[in-house]
Amino acid sequence: MAGPLNAKVIIARCSKTKKTFGIRIEQRQNDWVSTWAFKIDEKKAKHEGFHAGLVTGTMKAADGYPGCPHCRSKDLFFCLKEADGCGNIGCYDGRHGQYYTCPWCGLRCKTVESNIVDVSGGNL
Ligand SMILES: [Zn+2]
Numbered sequence: 001m002a003g004p005l006n007a008k009v010i011i012a013r014c015s016k017t018k019k020t021f022g023i024r025i026e027q028r029q030n031d032w033v034s035t036w037a038f039k040i041d042e043k044k045a046k047h048e049g050f051h052a053g054l055v056t057g058t059m060k061a062a063d064g065y066p067g068c069p070h071c072r073s074k075d076l077f078f079c080l081k082e083a084d085g086c087g088n089i090g091c092y093d094g095r096h097g098q099y100y101t102c103p104w105c106g107l108r109c110k111t112v113e114s115n116i117v118d119v120s121g122g123n124l
């Protein structure tokens, strides 16, 4: 693969515990691939320059992606700004088409699969 590896850490929140966690993602062709997740508190995340928010493209979990460090869910919920959401990411239990409450803004909406609409990740 040509060019430097484009990798970021984005911040998500656990839908069950409301605790934050970081997700390391890297760009492979047009996809973002989540490769790792780790517990981090929100203050430290801000200090490190990690941001809540999304990236452009689609996102997949890499083989070996450990899932949310708080509840082990491997699926991510994207709170879409188009749907009056906050644009943040949370973990969820992976059932599509169900109502889900965003752990950031409290918006209730139906889950959709891997729609990622905005850019703001902290650089590694
Ligand atoms: Zn979780």
Ligand SMILES: [Zn+2]
Binding pocket: 079, 085, 086, 087, 088, 102, 103, 104, 105, 106, 107
């Ligand atoms: Zn939200």
